[in-house]
Amino acid sequence: MKRFLIDLPTLPEEGKQFSGELPPDIFDLPKDDAQPTGPLFYDLYAQRFGSELLLTGTLSTPFQFTCVRTLHPFVQTIRVENAAIAIEIEDSSQIDATEALREEVLIHFPSDPRCDDADEPQQCEIDPRYLAVDKPGDDAVETPPRAEGDDRWAALDALKNTDSER
Structure with a gap:
């Protein structure tokens, strides 16, 4: 895998400009x-x-x-215009800055991604049939039946019954 390496002995005192790209697999996200x-x-x-x-x-x-509202996929470019990354120099003669660049991009992820912020914005509206507020009775959206034998609440019901017996 390609890495962003900086050779310290050849880095000029006044600094140096670096441009390029790193493969997407450096992000290694779930x-x-x-x-x-x-x-x-x-x-x-x-x-x-x-x-x-x-x-x-x-x-x-x-x-x-x-998208957190529509659950549709969309593409958004994360841009960090004024990145400033400080990396501690250890005893090595070469610095691998790949992880630092990766982290700088990841911390700029939107907390609630919405498709109207996409590179090609989409209409970001929730289908009103799925809203609970002011939901008409004849919306044609079926309510799924409870699974037979669903006893996830039985333990709480048992606690409620023992409290009332005291």
Whole structure:
């Protein structure tokens, strides 16, 4: 897998510009979570300050999210325009900044992804048939029957009965 490596002995004192892309598999997210639909693009300036390496610039990656309102998939590009990443320099002569770039993109995920924020915005409305408020009685949406033998509440019912006997 391709990594973003910076060779410290060859890094000029005044810093250096780095541009490129990293493969989407660096994100390694669970299958039921958002998934990258393209590579992580970076355009960063790296400069050493004492025992830290500072990376500043832009990052972007397109991701497929699921809308919290409509449950439809959509693609939204996560852009970090003014990224500033500090990496502690240890005794190694080479820094692998891949994980730091990955984390910087992930912390900019939307907490409640909505399809009207997509790269190609979609109408983000809940089907009114599924709203509980002011739901008409003849909406043609069937209420699923309870499973036979569903005793998940039986333990709580038993507690309620023992309290009333006291």
